[in-house]
Amino acid sequence: MHAELSILPLAVENVSFAVRDTTLIDGISFALGQGKRTVIMGPNGAGKSLTLRLCHGLIAPSAGRVLWQGPAAAGAKRRHAMVFQRPVLLRRSARANIAHALSLAGLGHGERRARARLALERFGLAALAERSARVLSGGEQQRLAMARAWALAPQVLFLDEPTASLDPGATRTIEETIGLFHADGVKIVMTTHDLGQARRIADEVIFLHRGRVLEHAPAAEFFEQPRTAEARAFVRGELLW
């Protein structure tokens, strides 16, 4: 995975997103490079999830551009995956859920089997392989969603509040699996409103407030010396809207 050409960096240039007359994302710009774990933070309604969806291509910007600029940018579409806050799993076995995603990615039968098995083992789900995904616990379901994303061998993984619906134990497991991706060289871009989680995971922070990027800084700098009043209040845990 390390040897292949990268789709990164990702440039977000003056991107806005509006629904009818309401501007939800207001001219944001930032660039994401390889290696660092980027955490997008901000209060509810700041535009964190929309920003991820714009980057992942699920929605199109009303203005501005989202550009993959790496040498492998032409094939970028299949090289970034996303894990949602509430995993959507199909009504079939855990193994079949991964195989289905691999089938959509155009893989043949043999490789689907092999990769699904590998992903289930890697994420500690081998014993649950034949269980229906819908009867798994919330934490197991999210772990399966992570395994499904991993099987696709992405270079970039977008995570939208992946632990917001989970208990502390399951949250820790998911944070560990994020570490597995990072160890494999996968670029992590994740949203969270959980300060503790952001401190544990972030190498760099993008701080959003009311659809604008207020700060984009190394994690230590952001948490120790936030430059804006909004970020200072947020880091102190004050309510912000």
Next chain:
Amino acid sequence: MDDQNAFAAAFALMLRLDPAFVGIVGLSVRLVLSSVFISAAIGLPLGAALALARFPGRDATIVVFNTLMGFPPVVAGLIVYLLLSHSGPFGFLDLLFTLPGMIIAQTVLITPIIASLTRQVVEDLWAEYAEQLRSLGSSALRAIPTLLWDSRFSLITTLLAGFGRASAEVGAVLIVGGNIEHVTRTMTTAIALETSKGDLALALGLGIILIGLTLLLNAGAFVVGRLAQRVAG
């Protein structure tokens, strides 16, 4: 003949497997199964496509399909009759007063029911799945089999609605089939005929079988659905 004697005679008919009686039941079962099978083959993908497609006139199309769910069987029968009659465009096929002709008439009636109900079920599921499936690189077309398979438990009810319509329907099969003995006489057309002739025993016997088969089918579908859902979640 009073009602009690009619019941006794009805059970006697069933118990000794009267050939005419068995023939009528057999023909009805073939008619209903074929109609529902063909309607499902058309209506399931059509309904799913309608759920996912976005095109001008989509709302109008949905309203038309919903209206067709309540299409009067005699009118459907009349239209199919005109199409299949010797002076009609498909007269050369010689399908009037045959089982295939009746299957066509019932397919015309049932396909909109299955398509409309499928559209609703699949559209709701698509709302839940769309983002995830698009993230995984699925096109809307490719999502159709995925969504149909994942709504399989809800679609059992859709198919049962089709079965209900097909097995209870009398107007269309009477017009297109002609209620010809040994050829196109079904349970419902026979019940109508025998009642008007005064042979209440045969009518009642057929009625009991018809309700019994419907009950059996629904109970079977219910149990299968419940068990499968418990396993699959």
